[in-house]
Amino acid sequence: MEKPFVYVTRALPEEQLSSLKEAAHIEMWEKEDEPCPRAVLLEKAKTAAGLLTMLSDRIDSELLSEARQLKVVANLAVGYDNIDVEAAKKHRVICCNTPGVLTESTADLTFALLMAASRRIIEASDWIKQGRWTGWGPLLLAGADVHHKTIGIVGMGSIGRAVARRAKGFGMKILYHNRSRSQEAEAELGAVYTSFPQLLEQSDFVVCLTPLTNETNHLFNRSAFQKMKRTAIFINASRGQVVDEADLYEALVNKEIRGAGLDVFAEEPISKDHPLVSLPQVTALPHIGSATNETREAMMRLCAENIALVLGGEPARTEL
Incomplete structure (x- = not known):
């Protein structure tokens, strides 16, 4: 059986996504310090079952209406003002954030x-x-x-x-x-x-x-x-x-x-x-509130775990 596709909108250390590797085929935007272009995100979302996103990525009605296989969005942040949560609920997409760890x-x-x-x-x-x-x-x-x-x-x-x-x-x-x-x-x-x-x-x-x-x-x-x-x-x-x-x-x-x-x-x-x-x-300062190695790695792991859980039919740890 083919693994579901998960798109990650920044280049992240693969070891922090280990909990997701067995559950999905993972593809990442190649740059760590530049946002994924909107056009690329829209195209990848069309076939993605999961998205691991940043605050710079807009998850709105335009994207959700085209993302027909999408089941879960995990935002690498506590805040989620980049996500239209109500629209996601209408499309039955589970959204998660990373509270607590940061x-x-x-x-x-x-x-x-x-x-x-x-x-x-x-x-x-x-x-x-x-x-x-x-x-x-x-x-x-x-x-x-x-x-x-x-x-x-x-x-x-x-x-x-x-x-x-x-x-x-x-x-x-x-x-x-x-x-x-x-x-x-x-x-x-x-x-x-x-x-x-x-x-x-x-x-x-x-x-x-x-x-x-x-x-x-x-x-x-x-x-x-x-x-x-x-x-x-x-x-x-x-x-x-x-x-x-x-x-x-x-x-x-x-x-x-x-x-x-x-x-x-x-x-x-x-x-x-x-x-x-x-x-x-x-x-x-350049938006570095949670920018320690320990915390950012914990945030990545939590996002990966949330996606893996949802794709496996289990509840996410930190669903919005």
């Missing part, structure tokens, strides 16, 4: 970004590399303290709670806003639930970890930035579209907030000419 690594990066932005770490490193360090000054590259400040977390899911645990170690007061109260965060960490405006007004660090939805699109806009302290630092490690980037730029240029640390952008990848990148008070 929580701690993403929290590490989020807090590292907060610290880098507050203490001007990248700027200070560049200062030496550019040969600009010619002497010591009492306010040379002075940043902002992190310890005992107030952190406001927007989106108190598993990653939000993990960031809050790190904040607690720095003696920070923890505020949060979420669609629903997190009894776990309140009991374990002493986190205090507030309204969104209250969080903006009271926080020294505003950390965005909310998923992208119709309600959160451009949640951080001019009105939001104007509510923040002028000394506040904004951190985004969720989705770029949650932020109105033009409004963030204006807030930074007009010194309505102190700085920003950004791991995500509305359109990715961005160029060195992106307006936000030109600002010294912006610490910008």
Whole structure:
């Protein structure tokens, strides 16, 4: 009996797909750091029983209507705003993501970004590399303290709670806003639930970890930035579209907030000419929230396992 066909939209280490090798014939897009072209994805999907996808791959009605043998899509991410889940359900396609395995690594990066932005770490490193360090000054590259400040977390899911645990170690007061109260965060960490405006007004660090939805699109806009302290630092490690980037730029240029640390952008990848990148008070990273060898490999294995389970008639481990 011929094995079902699975298409993987980036070049991944074959050893991380071992659980899938016996269940399917696997083909991969040949490049690791470039998205699979839309035309190629559409063509491969026509005969695929499974797709292992990235956030850059749109799984929409156009693709699903042509993918008549498709049974499962496994997204190499926790977020799945690139997938039309309702359309997939209509076509009886199971969709999966990778929750849990990347929580701690993403929290590490989020807090590292907060610290880098507050203490001007990248700027200070560049200062030496550019040969600009010619002497010591009492306010040379002075940043902002992190310890005992107030952190406001927007989106108190598993990653939000993990960031809050790190904040607690720095003696920070923890505020949060979420669609629903997190009894776990309140009991374990002493986190205090507030309204969104209250969080903006009271926080020294505003950390965005909310998923992208119709309600959160451009949640951080001019009105939001104007509510923040002028000394506040904004951190985004969720989705770029949650932020109105033009409004963030204006807030930074007009010194309505102190700085920003950004791991995500509305359109990715961005160029060195992106307006936000030109600002010294912006610490910008290329969407590396979960980018450790251990975590990315675990995500790959989970995607492969989910596809293998569904093709074998079993429930996926992390079905949406």
